Amino acid sequence: MTAVSFDWTALVxxxxxxxxxxxxxxxxxxxxxxxxxGTGVINFAMGEFMMLGAYSFYTANKVWGxxxxxxxxxxxxxxxxxxxxxxxxxxxxxxxxxxxSVLMATIGLASVIHGAVDMVWGGINLEMPELLPRTPxxxxxxxxxxxxxxxxxxxxxxxxxxxIYFRYSRTGVSxxxxxxxxxxxxxxxxxxxxxxxxxxxxxxxxxxIAGVIAASMTTLSPALSHxxxxxxxxxxxxxLDSIVGxxxxxxxxxxxxxxxxxxxxxxxxxxxxxxxxxxxxxIRPYGLFGTRQVERL
Amino acid sequence: xxxxxTPAATMSNPxxxxxxxxxxxxxxxxxxxxxxxxxxxxxxxxxxxAIIGPNGAGKTSLFNAISGFYRPQQGRIRxxxxxxxxxxxxxxxxxxxxxxxxxxxxxxxxxxLDNVKLGGHTRLQAxxxxxxxxFGRAQRExxxxxxxIERDVIDFxxxxxxxxxxxxxxxxxxxxxxxxxxxxxxxxxLLMLDEPVAGMNREETEDMARFILDIQEERGIAVLLIExxxxxxxxxxxxxxxxxxxxxxxxxxxxEVRTNPEVVRAYLGGDFVKPIVPDAAAQAQGIAL
Numbered sequence: 001m002t003a004v005s006f007d008w009t010a011l012v013x014x015x016x017x018x019x020x021x022x023x024x025x026x027x028x029x030x031x032x033x034x035x036x037x038g039t040g041v042i043n044f045a046m047g048e049f050m051m052l053g054a055y056s057f058y059t060a061n062k063v064w065g066x067x068x069x070x071x072x073x074x075x076x077x078x079x080x081x082x083x084x085x086x087x088x089x090x091x092x093x094x095x096x097x098x099x100x101s102v103l104m105a106t107i108g109l110a111s112v113i114h115g116a117v118d119m120v121w122g123g124i125n126l127e128m129p130e131l132l133p134r135t136p137x138x139x140x141x142x143x144x145x146x147x148x149x150x151x152x153x154x155x156x157x158x159x160x161x162x163x164i165y166f167r168y169s170r171t172g173v174s175x176x177x178x179x180x181x182x183x184x185x186x187x188x189x190x191x192x193x194x195x196x197x198x199x200x201x202x203x204x205x206x207x208x209i210a211g212v213i214a215a216s217m218t219t220l221s222p223a224l225s226h227x228x229x230x231x232x233x234x235x236x237x238x239x240l241d242s243i244v245g246x247x248x249x250x251x252x253x254x255x256x257x258x259x260x261x262x263x264x265x266x267x268x269x270x271x272x273x274x275x276x277x278x279x280x281x282x283i284r285p286y287g288l289f290g291t292r293q294v295e296r297l
Numbered sequence: 298x299x300x301x302x303t304p305a306a307t308m309s310n311p312x313x314x315x316x317x318x319x320x321x322x323x324x325x326x327x328x329x330x331x332x333x334x335x336x337x338x339x340x341x342x343x344x345x346x347a348i349i350g351p352n353g354a355g356k357t358s359l360f361n362a363i364s365g366f367y368r369p370q371q372g373r374i375r376x377x378x379x380x381x382x383x384x385x386x387x388x389x390x391x392x393x394x395x396x397x398x399x400x401x402x403x404x405x406x407x408x409x410l411d412n413v414k415l416g417g418h419t420r421l422q423a424x425x426x427x428x429x430x431x432f433g434r435a436q437r438e439x440x441x442x443x444x445x446i447e448r449d450v451i452d453f454x455x456x457x458x459x460x461x462x463x464x465x466x467x468x469x470x471x472x473x474x475x476x477x478x479x480x481x482x483x484x485x486x487l488l489m490l491d492e493p494v495a496g497m498n499r500e501e502t503e504d505m506a507r508f509i510l511d512i513q514e515e516r517g518i519a520v521l522l523i524e525x526x527x528x529x530x531x532x533x534x535x536x537x538x539x540x541x542x543x544x545x546x547x548x549x550x551x552x553e554v555r556t557n558p559e560v561v562r563a564y565l566g567g568d569f570v571k572p573i574v575p576d577a578a579a580q581a582q583g584i585a586l
Contacts, residue, residue: 170414170421170439177404177415184402187364189390189419189483 009141014262015255016144022254023152024213027159028227029234029246031206034162036240038179038199040099041091044106046207047228048113053079053208054128054215054224055121061129068131075212076205083204087197110225117222126220131212151213158209159247162202166243175199233273237280239290249288315378317342317519318363318487323372325355325362325543332358333369334543340487340536345513345520347530349554350540356523357399359540360491363521364396365389377486391419395485397476399492399523403464409475410460413450416482417442446482454478454508470501477508488512489521494529502526506533531555 028046035043043049056078060071090109094102132150136143166172178185178195186192207228214227234253238245253273261269280287316339325333332355340346348356361367363374365386373382381389395416403412421438451457454474459467464475473493480488493509494502506529512518524530530537530551537554539547547560554560 170418170435173407173411174415174418176406180404180406181402183366184398184404185415186386187366187390187396187398187402188415188479189387190415191385191387 010262011259013142013144014258016142017148018255018258019251020144020148020152020254021258022251023155023159024210024217024250025231025234025254026247026250027155027206027210027213028231029238029250030159030162030243031203031210032228032231032235033238033241033243033246034199034203034206036235037243038175038203039091039196041102041106042240043203044103045086045110045113046203046231047225048110048117049079049083049204049207050211050214050228051117051222051225052082052113053204053211054220055117056208057212058121058126058128058215058220068129071129072209072212075208079204079208080201083200083207084197086204087200091200092193092196114222114225123222128212128215128220131216147217151217154213155210158206162206163243171195171198230273233277235287236277237287239287241291242287242289245287245289316340317377318521319373319375320359320363321373321375323359323362323369323374325358325367325369331543332367333362335372336540336543336545338538338545338548340519340521342486342519343513343517344535345509345522345533346536346538347522347524347534347551348538348540349524349527349530353542354540355543356540357491358543360396360489360521360523363489364394387419390483393484393486394489395480395483395487396489397473397480397491397493399495401469401472401476403472403476403479405463405465408461408463409456409467409478410451412464412475413446413460413478413482414442416450416479417446417484419483450478450481453511454481470497470504473497473501473505474508477505481512485518487519487521491523492525493522494524494526502529509533 028050031046031049032043035041035046053075056075057071060066060074061068064071066074086109090105091102094105132147132154135146137146137149138144166176174185174190175195175198177188178190178192179199182192185195211224215224231250234249235246237253238247238249253276256272256276257269260272264272318340320336320338323333323336325331336355336359338346338348348359350356358367362369365381365384369382373380375381376389376392376394379392381392384392404415407415421435421442447457451460454477456471456474456478459471459475464472467475477490477493480490490509494505497505509520509522510533513520522530522534534551537547537549537551538545539554539557539560547554547557549557
């Protein structure tokens with residue numbers, strides 16, 4: 001920027017927009033962190049869970065003609081069930097196998113879902129229902145797009161609901177206990193296999209909601225799943241096993257992406273998160289909030 | 298209609314003569330290494346049964362087999378008149394088996410109260426959905442459990458002053474007491490304590506001994522205890538089982554065991570009051586070689 005008078009209003013606007021866009025990144029990161037904390041698996045099919053969620057919502061709303069809310073309920077139920085089947089059918093038989101086998105299984109699952117979605121709905125861009133209001137918010141010179149604002153509101157609501165559930169509900173507390181020490185948890189009568197299925201269901205639901213939000217902001221196509229790959233920067237920055245880390249890092253990456261794309265261009269925006277990942281891996285491989293002994297890939 | 302199991306049901310056991318826990322011919326090996334070579338023992342309700350033996354004798358392996366962490370190759374485990382040899386760990390816990398671990402196994406991110414409440418987990422009936430809304434039954438259950446835990450566990454074990462502290466901030470002795478509290482919150486029929494006073498000072502050891510005796514006398518819980526502190530074992534145990542290299546080499550009351558010639562020869566070395574020297578037998582062998 002060589003401008004003589006720097007446009008401070010634009011800077012504020014880019015920062016706020018980026019921060020709000022980061023809410024969705026935090027939500028997706030929460031899906032990764034839940035599964036990692038609860039079962040020690042990195043779910044490379046997270047983007048595909050999002051995609052499936054978005055397609056379910058599209059189908060329920062536009063094809064079956066359900067209203068938004070029932071369509072969302074159907075989506076949540078469908079993806080929750082799907083996640084449970086994935087856990088029972090793929091992850092549980094692989095428990096005790098080397099980490100790399102389990103990772104490969106989730107990558108394989110991702111390609112299967114990707115291919116199946118392409119077969120069922122086709123690779124074309126579909127127009128999502130108008131879930132998020134477009135009406136922008138203005139503060140004088142500052143202009144906040146309505147979709148970004150509402151995506152943030154929805155994502156924050158979901159994150160808050162899950163955080164409260166994990167902190168205060170008995171199932172939430174026993175899920176945390178089973179995640180931090182499965183042996184002791186089972187000695188207390190906690191069915192660890194059940195909490196692991198629940199973990200996948202919750203992560204699936206988080207992914208489905210994130211997918212619906214993400215698709216509503218742009219369009220719906222199988223390319224939606226690529227968003228999750230970008231979120232790796234968030235979970236590496238925040239720490240694989242930290243929910244607080246996922247939230248903070250999601251917002252931070254949102255701001256960084258917004259500023260780099262505004263001042264350095266869209267191409268740079270795509271590489272900056274990965275540069276951050278490289279830097280973090282070099283200086284603080286367990287992330288800003290993660291546990292020190294977290295295994296690295 | 299109460300959702301919480303009442304200990305009264307366990308105290309008036311119709312099978313009065315039948316021991317609460319009966320372990321029969323348990324064989325357990327890891328690859329070529331035999332941990333248990335046919336261990337048989339019983340623990341009766343209202344008894345404190347101590348398992349003693351040098352390090353590596355198989356005491357903790359035996360505990361892990363009883364809890365269900367290890368699957369023995371042979372042998373049966375009967376608990377409260379039921380064969381539980383194939384029952385998963387969590388279900389055994391739900392049937393009334395509580396334990397503590399040699400290395401304190403508290404959930405470090407949680408407060409004392411949350412840790413203790415987790416012990417009551419199995420006694421609550423509400424499912425994740427009703428628990429999520431925190432409505433009606435789930436809330437009543439939770440309130441009742443909370444009150445009962447406050448009275449029967451937190452006050453009983455004198456940890457009311459630390460209930461909101463994170464467990465990581467507590468002294469080792471207190472952490473062990475919190476672990477005992479969590480096990481008690483399960484309202485177990487059988488309480489398995491793996492070295493409850495290891496690493497404790499004199500005063501903490503005496504406190505723990507008093508709590509264990511109170512638990513046995515007031516609640517009729519069967520206590521199964523692994524301990525190296527011979528003074529404690531001789532003071533509080535009704536029944537002692539001596540294990541060496543995965544075999545039971547002596548059974549009886551403390552006074553019977555301390556005069557059992559085989560136990561004295563193989564293990565106590567004639568000086569039973571001292572804490573056992575780790576692997577005394579192996580050391581003797583080393584000197585002989």
